[in-house]
Amino acid sequence: TDLIHWKQVGHVLTRTSQLNLANTKPSNGIYAPTIRYxxxxxxxxxxxxxGNKGYTNFYVTTTNxxxxxxxPIYYDQSGIxxxxxxxxxxxxxxxSNRATKP
Structure with a gap:
């Protein structure tokens, strides 16, 4: 691609086994996904x-x-x-970023 004309080729989180958002409240859910190759x-x-349960970090992979x-592969790391x-x-x-109190 020329980095101007993009083509949607798929979606990442498509199964509830990857992420179940059934009881997710407003302003909760996936934040700031980043893709790397x-x-x-x-x-x-x-x-x-x-929300008040905190947050979890994970990654998913594919070759295609x-x-x-x-x-998901979860890891015990704070931050957003x-x-x-x-x-x-x-x-x-x-x-990641994480704010702490002084």
Missing amino acids: HEGIFYVVVTNVQ PEGAWSD DPSLFFDSDGKVYFQ
């Missing part, structure tokens, strides 16, 4: 905001964005607006 695999990392995506960084040494870093 590394060595033949697409990654989407997201935060699921759950037009097909099915994996079930997540992203992944793939370093040249083979390490993968998770980064």
Whole structure:
């Protein structure tokens, strides 16, 4: 693509096994999804905001964005607006924002 004329090729979170939003309240749900591509695999990392229950972070993967995506892989990491960084040494870093009180 020329980065101007985009084509929708699929959706990421399509199954309740990936994400069940049946009882999600207004202003809750998926925030700030980020997509990354590394060595033949697409990654989407997201935060699921759950109101007073807090939030969870997870990612899903696929080798074909037009097909099915994996079930979520959850990780115990606070923060919102997540992203992944793939370093040249083979390490993968998770980064996010989190406000703390002084």
